[in-house]
Amino acid sequence: MRAVVLVGGFGTRLRPLTLTTPKPMLPVGHEPMIARLVGRLARGGVTEVVLALGFRPEPFMEAFPDGRCGDVGLTYAVEPEPLDTAGAIRFAAETAGIDDTFVVANGDVMTDLDVATLVDAHHRFGARATLHLIGVDDPSAFGVVDLADNGQVRAFVEKPAPGTEPSNLINAGTYVFEPDVLDLIPPGERVSVERDTFPLLVAAGGVYGLATDDYWIDAGRPDLYRAANLDLLDGLRRNEHADPVAASAAVAADATIRNSIVGDHVVVAPGATVVDSVLLPHASVGGSAVVERSLVMGRIGVGSHVSDSMIGAAGAVADGEVVRDTSIPPTP
Ligand code: GDD
Ligand code: MG
DSSP: OEEEEEOOSOOGGGTTGGGTSOGGGSEETTEEHHHHHHHHHHHTTOOEEEEEEOSOOHHHHHHSTTSEETTEEEEEEEOSSOOHHHHHHHHHHHHHTOOSOEEEEETTEEEOOOHHHHHHHHHHHTOSEEEEEEEOSOGGGSEEEEEOTTSBEEEEEESOOTTOOSOSEEEEEEEEEOGGGGGGSOTTSOOOIIIIIHHHHHHHTOEEEEEOOOOEEETTSHHHHHHHHHTTTTTOSSSOOOOSBOTTOEEOTTOEEESOEEOTTOEEOTTOEEESOEEOTTOEEOTTOEEESOEESSEEOTTOEEESOEEOTTOEEOTTOEEESOEESOOO
8 A cells, every 4th residue: 555645844833943854854752753654654554655745855865765764665756846735645646656545644643543444444434535533622723524423524624713613523634545536636736635625525425534542643833743752751652652862862960851852962961951852863951951841953051941942953042041932043
C-alpha cells in the first residue's frame, strides 16, 4: 500500500523554529516527526511513501539520501508552487503513478492509530474516502464532521466558527482514498482537500469516518509540539518512547533536567535548570540559567530566565536577561 504524506506547508505557527527546519523535520523525541510518522505507517502495512513537498524540500532529501526511511521507499514530489492540500495530493499521486487505494497523512500528526484498521474500515464501508476521526473538547480549530450512525459523513466543515460546530468529532488528518477521488481535484491549481474536495465528496455520498480514541496530537502548534515530545517520556504512547537526554548531549552533573527533552549535541552548563521544555539539537543553556515550558534551538545566556518562549536557531538570550512569552528572533 502506498501513502502520500503532506509535508509542504510553511509551518507558520512554529516560527522561528521552522525558519531553519521544515515542521515535519523537527524532532519529536530525538527523531524527525516524519520518521516517526513513516515508521507508524509502515507498521500498518504501508510500503512506499510519496512525500508531497513544496517549501524547502532539501532538508528531506539530505535526511534520507538513499530514498529510504527504514524499510519504506520514498518518492519526492516537489510542487512547482504550493498547491494546497488537495492540489498537493493530486500532484504527488500523479508523480508516483498511484492507481490503487492509497493512504494520505498530514505530516504533523502524531498518533497511535494503526492505519491498517482505517484501511479495513474503508473496505467495509465501500467508501471513496475514509477519514480518521478523533473527539476533542474544542473542535473549532480543526475540520469538523457530522457523522451518521452507519459511519457516513453527512457534513464536513473546515475550522467552523466557535459554537457552530456540527459535533466534537474532528478530522484527525489520516485518510484512505480510492484513486477516483483525484478526478475531483482540478490539476495544477491551489485546491484545499478540506474546503473544496471533502464537501464535494460528501455531497456525492462517498465519505465515511472511523472515530477512535487513540493517542492523537497535531504537533503544528507550539504547545502541542512540546506535548508531542514530552508525552514520549510519560509512556503515553503505544509504540513510541524517548530517552530524555540524547547520548551526544553534554549536561553538567549539577544541572537539573525535569520533564524535558535534551537533543543531540546540546550543551547545558553547571547549575542550569530545564523544566517542561524541549532543547533541540545544538541548543546551549548557560550556567545557572532557567528554562521553563520553552522550545530552544539557539543560545540561552548565563543566569537568564526563559519561560513560555521559542528561541530559533539564530536566536540568543543575553546573560541575565528575563524572557517570557516571546519568540526570538521575533516573527512577523
Ligand atoms: N505539499 C504541500 N503543499 N503540503 C501542504 C500545503 C501545500 O501547499 N499546505 C499545507 N500542507 C501540509 C502541511 O505541511 C501539513 O502537513 C498538512 O498539509 C496540513 O496542514 P496544516 O497547516 O498542518 O493544517 P491544520 O493543522 O491547520 O489543519 C489540518 O489538520 C487538522 C488535523 O491536524 C486539516 O486537515 C484539518 O481539517 C484537520 O482537523
Ligand atoms: Mg496541522
